[in-house]
Amino acid sequence: MAHKVTLIPGDGIGPEVVGAVVRVLEATGVKFEWESFAAGAEAYEKFHEYIPHELTESLERTKVGLKGPVTTPIGGGFPSINVALRKKFELFCNFRPIYNLPGIPTRYPGVDLIIVRENTESLYAGIEHEVVPGVVESLKIITEKASTRIARWAFEYARREKRKKVHAIHKANIMKLSDGLFLRCSRAVAKEYPEITYGEHIVDNTCMQLVMNPYQYDLLVMENLYGDIISDLCSAFVGGLGLVPGANLGHECAIFEAVHGSAPDIAGKNIANPTAVLQSSILMMRHLGEIEAADRMRAGLDEVYRRKKDKLTKDVGGSGTTSEFADAVMEAMHQVPASASAS
Ligand code: NAI
Numbered sequence: 001m002a003h004k005v006t007l008i009p010g011d012g013i014g015p016e017v018v019g020a021v022v023r024v025l026e027a028t029g030v031k032f033e034w035e036s037f038a039a040g041a042e043a044y045e046k047f048h049e050y051i052p053h054e055l056t057e058s059l060e061r062t063k064v065g066l067k068g069p070v071t072t073p074i075g076g077g078f079p080s081i082n083v084a085l086r087k088k089f090e091l092f093c094n095f096r097p098i099y100n101l102p103g104i105p106t107r108y109p110g111v112d113l114i115i116v117r118e119n120t121e122s123l124y125a126g127i128e129h130e131v132v133p134g135v136v137e138s139l140k141i142i143t144e145k146a147s148t149r150i151a152r153w154a155f156e157y158a159r160r161e162k163r164k165k166v167h168a169i170h171k172a173n174i175m176k177l178s179d180g181l182f183l184r185c186s187r188a189v190a191k192e193y194p195e196i197t198y199g200e201h202i203v204d205n206t207c208m209q210l211v212m213n214p215y216q217y218d219l220l221v222m223e224n225l226y227g228d229i230i231s232d233l234c235s236a237f238v239g240g241l242g243l244v245p246g247a248n249l250g251h252e253c254a255i256f257e258a259v260h261g262s263a264p265d266i267a268g269k270n271i272a273n274p275t276a277v278l279q280s281s282i283l284m285m286r287h288l289g290e291i292e293a294a295d296r297m298r299a300g301l302d303e304v305y306r307r308k309k310d311k312l313t314k315d316v317g318g319s320g321t322t323s324e325f326a327d328a329v330m331e332a333m334h335q336v337p338a339s340a341s342a343s
Helices: 014-027 041-047 053-062 081-088 144-160 178-190 203-212 224-235 275-287 291-307 322-335
Strands: 003-008 032-036 064-067 093-099 112-118 127-132 135-139 165-170 197-202 219-222 247-249 254-257
Touching (some): 003 053, 014 032, 014 064, 014 275, 014 291, 053 064, 064 275, 081 254, 093 224, 112 144, 112 224, 144 165, 144 178, 144 219, 165 203, 178 197, 203 224, 219 224, 247 275, 275 291, 275 322
Parallel strands (some): 003 064, 064 254, 112 219, 165 197, 165 219
Antiparallel strands (some): 093 247, 247 254
């Protein structure tokens, strides 16, 4: 039976990287029925809706999405499509694993770090208005419900995956009420997981600590805006934004997308690195229960990074194009046994 998946190619480099990844997914032999939709500016041009209602109906049905980046205008224009979808489908957890790929030299080898970002509230919700000309107000809303929910997800994941430490990241020295509430919820949940060491770090110190020694952390749980910023910082440990996957997870629905954005500086040139979306799609395959195919994709990807460096894209030192890289992964996927790589 084919998996029905809602596909949002996005804009900028989105259609290039998502297109490449769809080819790899189809080459696994797993059957998909893609329901593909534009979102953002492109959708508005065609349908006068930033999120076409067909797209939300599709996600309500399929409950699984694979998404490319969507440009959000800066300092004006329409609100973020990404934020709207996360809110609409209560995708409360943004899961972002940070680990090195074989053969990519970085300043920090052997990084293995999990970022768990609350995905529905805080300043990132973008609730703001002009009070009077020259004065604007931006509301940071933190709730016990969302803070407890994300802390619980983080600790459950840590228990399941035998992670040893969870750190809650905050700024409760200044935002005593909002980040204070986030911390109180994290502490209460932490008590139920005595086998996991619980720590708390202030967000600015965390940035310094990460750059000095990322190995001191295991899993970081934090509110939305801190997670947004710290994810990009951590992507640099392993080779940059072209590599790091993500999953927006709710109880009912999941949308898989890379950490990176639409990268307008390199769009339309067939040079963007599809690895981040590819790794997100491997998370999606596991979510769909296609474990063998996910392992094959992982093995093919690792093989290209290990041995076919000329096929890698420019951001990671190669000279290959987006599509050449995808071709190389497809070829390697069929040559290397799935067990050749850790999943
Ligand atoms: P960005 O992530 O698009 O780009 C930052 C830098 O990383 C650029 O130099 C870019 O060339 C590079 N980069 C990103 N992805 C890459 C890839 N796959 N391969 C090679 N290099 C890559 O961040 P930026 O420029 O801050 O944002 C651009 C737009 O993307 C904005 O409108 C922003 O709102 C949107 N955005 C959308 C996201 C989403 O849809 N989930 C997430 C982040 C940003």
